[in-house]
Amino acid sequence: MICRLIFAAVLLAMLGGSPVHAVEPSERLADPALEARARSLSKELRCLVCQNQSIDESNADLAHDLRVLLRQHLAAGDSDPQILDFVTARYGMFVLLDPPFAAVTWLLWLAPPVLVLGGGGALLLRARRRRADQAVPELTREESARAALLLGDRR
């Protein structure tokens, strides 16, 4: 563990403050802050001609065009939501890899927490009801001492 920590420390010191770079060198914006925004936006947009890839990962021509377009908008001073709205208006919701909370997606977003929390709640209720039905008998102090003796305190 110590070794791991030392290693991690060395590693982090070594990597500290590494900048982000563009997908194709020619597409890159000069301003690193804008370029970083372009990268994170392009990870959220689906490459429409590819199979399940973001435009950040894809080397298809359409993905390239969209990356360039997005950077043009960024350079023109558009905000992230403005750009996403623009792309959605043009290509539909299909282009968004991170589906927004909307009329068609509320079930998608709400089902997981409801399922897990509801399932947990139901299990707890059931456990409580069961405990009322048939309490697990506790060992008395003498009994547990005897059990420990019999088991030779193996555990």
Added chain:
Amino acid sequence: MLVEIGHFALVLALLVAAVQGVVPLIGASRRSRPLMDLAPSAALLQLGLVALAFATFMHAHIVSDFSVRNVFENSHTAKPMLYKVTGVWGSHEGSMMLWVLMLTLFGGLVAAFGRALPTALRARTLAIQGLLGFGTLLFIIATSNPFDRLLPAAVDGRDLNPLLQDPGLAFHPPFLYFGYVGFSITYSFAIAALIEGRVGAQWARWVRPWALAAWCGLTVGIALGSWWAYYVLGWGGWWYWDPVENASFMPWLLGTALLHTAAVVEKRETLQRWTVLLAILTFGMSLIGTFLVRSGVLTSVHSFAVDPTRGVFILVLIALVIGGGLLLYALRAPRLQVGNPFAPVSREGALVLNNLLLVGGMATVFLGTFYPLFAEVWSGVKLSVGPQYFNATFVPILAPGIVAMVIGPVLAWRRGNLAAAARRLAPAFAGALAAPVIVFLCNREAPPAALGGIALAAWAMLGVLTDLADRSGLGKQTLGTTRRRLRNLPRGTWGYALAHFGVGVLIAGIVVSTAWRSERIETMHAGEVLEIAGRALRFVGVTEGEVANYHVQRAQIVVERPGGAAVTLYPERRHYPVARSQTTNTAIATNGFGDLYLALGDPDGQGGWVLRAYYNPLVPWIWFGAILAALGGLVALIDRRLRTRPAIVASPAPVRVRPADRR
């Protein structure tokens, strides 16, 4: 001629499967010994016939018999021998053959090694396995016949998809299918138990090794697939939440849950109904996984069989298997015995929590994978569900599971003591707090999520070590006693320790490689140097050449780092003229703690080449962790307690069955 023999064997296997699926069931309900005894013989015969068919099919691929349509479509004389062999399961037809071979193999194994099983249980299990075989064989013969002839025969083939001509992917399907199909046998056991109306410790003792074996196969298969994606797709990602990945991940999640509850049924005779349900659902998910990949309903890189008739056939098969299983469950489960009670804070309780989270996580993956399909059918809206969704929903569901994963094993069965567990785990807790603090002190810009992930990883790894130290009396006993105690720990305990530790390693790999990855993408000319992660990459140049069945462009890059020896790496681009496609072959230099990852991009037409360089710290730990987990499964599998005959070891299972209504 051989091809016709194979074809004939396949049809015979279908008939044998039909007999195997019906006669032993009748025998078991009439208590007719001869009819029940037919089951193992039929299972072995079916295995033999399918193996013969598979062998002839493989032979056709090896000798490049282009009078067979499948060989013509997926092979080429110039293809290397390794890929002629592994190309057998590279196509849809071939992968279905591999699937049915595994299915009959599992049936044959139960027939050969299941002599100690109660006769009726064995007969019913094998009968269900026979029915599954019948469905699959019918599917193959009716819609995906691998022995279809091509007349006149072609001179040469069209070559296998070059992406599949890769060692990682060559061995990915056999492991994956071993896992998928392995869960068919737990399904068959579950159905047989439902028919009998009895699920006890003995049943679990029989089911557990199969579930473990299947789980190990699936784990290795998924790890291989992810490793392949990592080095082939050319930008260093290793998990894409692609529908096909999800297809294998869903049965894995359920299989993991099943593995744990089967242990509870065996040790404590409780959670029986839930375990049976899980066994049905796990195999159901395996089938849905196949359906996802085979039908092409969900657009994905992997869907190489886009054929609706096949899709409909598989859909009917899935409906019968899952629907039939669930119907039987609904009718029969209320008759199964009620489990022994346990307090919420107990090992059973922790395992119930583990199941809740695993199944909840599975449901989330399922929803995310199928939601676009449902949404399009219901509302006509085409939408996408990408990694962002899965990261936002799946990770928060599973993270508490990692916390519980450490606490559960130190709790007692039936009724545990949380305070005592906390005392025992205090060192691990201290370590889990210290690890992110130290990382933060080294790197003040560390994202909070990554720090949380590091705490979880440290907690998982240290938790196992603390538990082992505690069990062996480290620090309280002499060193000799400690060593003896460690040696005497059951293999099952070692299995748990390896697997849980592996999960910690895996998390560390995921977290660190995601948070501290560095990337540089530049156009390089001969002699230019690129700096990344303290290394200098000197671009020497690109050479071109012809190799086997492809044309290659290979870059030479010398990697130098202060105080280390220089290494030369050769990232490639390959063009396969027959298959008319292009692949990227990355070059990776790893030291076990991080990968320098190079991929060659397009030329710019003026002597420059785009070079993608990444440094992925701790990324190998992702696969180390997965391998450790699979190894843990394997160690648990060879535990003597699993191999010993239940009749001798088990205390007579208390019969608390409500009288089953036999006609």
